[in-house]
Amino acid sequence: MASGEPSTSEVPPGAGTTVGGKHSKRKSDIMSLDYCTFRVPYNELNVKFRNGQKDLDRAAASVARAANLLTKKTAGATEPQAKEALQKNFEFLLKQVQEARAAMQKVLKEETEEADKIIRRCHMLQQEQQVNEDRPKRIDRSLEKRKFARHICWHLLRCGMIVPAKKLVAEMKMEGLVDISIFEKFYEIEQALLDKDTKPCIEWCQYHRHRLRKIGSRIEVVARQQDIATLVEEQNIPEALAYIKKYFVPITKTQFPDDLKKIMGSVAMPLEISRMRNKELHAENRYEACYEFFIKEAYRLYQLPEHSAFSSIVQMGIAAQKTAMCEPDTKTPTNKQRCVVCRPDIWPLAEGLPNARSDGNKILCSLSNTVCNDEDNIPYLFPSGHVVGLRAINAGLRRANHKVYDPMHKQEIMEEEALRMYFM
């Protein structure tokens, strides 16, 4: 077997990707690669529907209250009512109705926007997945390019690179296909937390409270713990107690009693003892830890997988090429490197990945890209390190006096110098 030669298949290199690409058009690809493309707008639609429903209920109750006031004054009245008083009541009712109508329109608009986004993404994926022989190759290529740009964009966003991601979206005309806004929100919350400000984080928790409760998340508890810890550090016990009573007890009493006990303990005991017993409540990096926990919970809320599709694809691609002989090759210039894994710029990514394990490997002829065999296309190893099949040698490399031309080193070599390779 050719040592150091990456395992290859009959698909010539560059003929298409195995994930996505024209060699794979399976529905399961959408599920695994584009999960977040649907999951995020679905979640947004869900939260907008729930919050909108609450707004509508509130508006309806206000209208009912205003109508009640008016009815009370007029129904069963035996004496004439002052015109001004009635007009005031009527105007109040009118205002409530107008507000209810505005709330209704706002909710409707937001929900339609999210639904449209999902429909648009469905069309996009359908277009990408469709195998259409009549479609010009140019369009196939641009669809493929857009797909990879989308995955790169998701990866950039997860790394916190909002500005490059936005540029990529504009460049590839992918507006509405990637949810940049939720990552902008994450970034805003991160910056605030690093500034020791929990307000945006708590607002986010309240906006998503329904789903957070459903997944049993402690994020609001952790964020509010920071505020209480700050008050305890300042030894502002009355304020800390008021805060706990107003905000902390309602969210912890039934779901997280241990957190409540712990925070009450830290308020009750002297600061020095609390610092010793509740190290994480007084730790210096507690706001950073809070942000890390927030991001974990936010990904859980949107059901985003731990690794982006892009990083999984890249790692899979590298691992599929990695052999036990691979090591960083700093001698060969990058444009002459034959093994992608051995490139010094790729090696740091490849180092921790497992080696590819494949049975029945094939040897490819470096010149013709044909598969070598033990019959008419026997592989020969040239001194340049390249393997050439017998067919290519017979097709024009033979020279007089038992010599063979080596096209890589551009010189003639003796026949014996090309070593015959054997399949094990």
Ligand SMILES: [Zn+2]
């Ligand atoms: Zn290698």
